[in-house]
Amino acid sequence: MPVITEIEDLRRLHRQRVPRMFYDYVDVGAWTGSTYRANRADFGRILLRQRVARNIENRNLATTMLGQQVSMPLALAPVGLLGMQHPDGEICAARAALAAGVPFTLSTMSMCSIEDVARATGAPFWFQLYTLRDEEFLDSVLDRARRAGVSALVLTLDLTIQGQRHKDLKNRMTAPPRMTLPNLIDIAMHPRWALGMLRTRRRSFGNIVGHARGVTNLGDLMDWTSRQFDQRLDWARVEQIIRKWGGPVILKGINDPEDARRALDTGCAAILVSNHGGRQLDGAPSTIRALPLIRRAVGPDFPLYLDSGIQSGQEALKAIASGANGVFIGRAFTYGLGAMGQKGVETALTILRREMDITMALCGVNDIRNFGPECLWPGDRGNAA
Numbered sequence: 001m002p003v004i005t006e007i008e009d010l011r012r013l014h015r016q017r018v019p020r021m022f023y024d025y026v027d028v029g030a031w032t033g034s035t036y037r038a039n040r041a042d043f044g045r046i047l048l049r050q051r052v053a054r055n056i057e058n059r060n061l062a063t064t065m066l067g068q069q070v071s072m073p074l075a076l077a078p079v080g081l082l083g084m085q086h087p088d089g090e091i092c093a094a095r096a097a098l099a100a101g102v103p104f105t106l107s108t109m110s111m112c113s114i115e116d117v118a119r120a121t122g123a124p125f126w127f128q129l130y131t132l133r134d135e136e137f138l139d140s141v142l143d144r145a146r147r148a149g150v151s152a153l154v155l156t157l158d159l160t161i162q163g164q165r166h167k168d169l170k171n172r173m174t175a176p177p178r179m180t181l182p183n184l185i186d187i188a189m190h191p192r193w194a195l196g197m198l199r200t201r202r203r204s205f206g207n208i209v210g211h212a213r214g215v216t217n218l219g220d221l222m223d224w225t226s227r228q229f230d231q232r233l234d235w236a237r238v239e240q241i242i243r244k245w246g247g248p249v250i251l252k253g254i255n256d257p258e259d260a261r262r263a264l265d266t267g268c269a270a271i272l273v274s275n276h277g278g279r280q281l282d283g284a285p286s287t288i289r290a291l292p293l294i295r296r297a298v299g300p301d302f303p304l305y306l307d308s309g310i311q312s313g314q315e316a317l318k319a320i321a322s323g324a325n326g327v328f329i330g331r332a333f334t335y336g337l338g339a340m341g342q343k344g345v346e347t348a349l350t351i352l353r354r355e356m357d358i359t360m361a362l363c364g365v366n367d368i369r370n371f372g373p374e375c376l377w378p379g380d381r382g383n384a385a
């Protein structure tokens with residue numbers, strides 16, 4: 001077992017332990033991957049200020065996100081198909097988040113259902129919704145979320161049509177996998193994963209199969225899903241869904257100052273600046289590049305979160321200093337899940353927490369709530385300062 005000191009170690013283990021089609025589904029961007037790469041590379045261009053002699057003995061990373069106490073300003077982003085990375089993956093990730101004191105967001109496209117996660121954790125979590133055309137399903141899924149104690153809805157706006165990921169097409173990725181010869185070989189080479197999957201009954205989309213009208217098997221499901229993403233989505237529809245839900249909504253997938261300004265009028269509780277981890281519009285700016293302009297557009301006090309590209313505590317801190325009130329991580333915890341299940345997600349969160357804590361200290365700050373633009377090198381403060 002290798003010594004695990006950084007998220008990259010978890011990525012390597014994930015790659016070894018999970019069939020290739022599911023690892024590839026995670027570690028990929030749309031088309032040329034330019035936005036996927038920029039999401040990380042642009043963090044590298046921002047410098048933190050090294051400050052000394054500022055008494056950093058007692059430090060605090062705890063704060064609030066959406067009014068909820070969190071042990072650090074970081075949440076797990078909605079990631080589809082976690083239950084294909086590890087048996088009952090959504091439950092494992094939700095439990096790890098709960099143990100670490102950070103929010104977990106369940107994807108619509110999960111293997112474990114809303115009810116499974118509620119039962120397994122006994123605690124509130126966040127639920128991500130795609131804007132779907134099937135109104136009956138939408139009403140019922142919102143109702144199920146309410147009954148399961150979901151405390152916030154994360155409404156994804158940047159996937160009403162899917163960006164192309166070459167690897168998924170070439171691998172003919174489906175969940176559960178089709179029993180073709182290449183897939184059988186792939187699975188046979190990962191016996192630990194295969195045995196785990198045999199032991200769970202959660203191998204299909206738990207929020208959908210048996211809930212959406214007429215969806216009982218994989219064929220129905222693929223057919224239903226391909227018809228569901230609502231390309232007619234506009235701001236009026238966003239407002240309608242926010243009203244339907246009636247509780248706090250985070251609008252996810254905004255990466256432009258004009259959209260951010262418009263979003264303020266919807267009554268949403270927060271915006272998650274995101275380009276879907278570079279999986280949608282290839283050629284869009286990285287979120288860290290867009291963030292300062294978006295912060296300026298929404299004003300200093302509106303809750304703004306950022307995801308896409310965060311795989312270290314330093315990157316999380318750069319986002320916070322550039323105007324985010326907190327960050328979401330997708331791949332960073334998914335690598336942990338694929339590598340070691342719940343323990344791997346816990347390890348990912350421990351790594352990120354330690355990196356944030358020590359880096360904040362080396363910047364001469366002892367409370368995350370004071371980590372602002374002045375912690376960045378003067379030329380790197382964008383328009384947020």
Ligand SMILES: Cc1cc2nc3c(=O)[nH]c(=O)nc-3n(C[C@H](O)[C@H](O)[C@H](O)COP(=O)(O)O)c2cc1C
Binds near residue numbers: 025
């Ligand atoms: C494998 C994978 C599946 C995803 N599935 C969803 C999803 O079901 N719903 C959603 O809103 N976003 C989804 N996302 C996007 C994430 O919520 C998040 O925006 C992105 O992962 C952030 O970038 P990062 O992975 O670099 O942290 C997915 C991302 C990945 C990597």
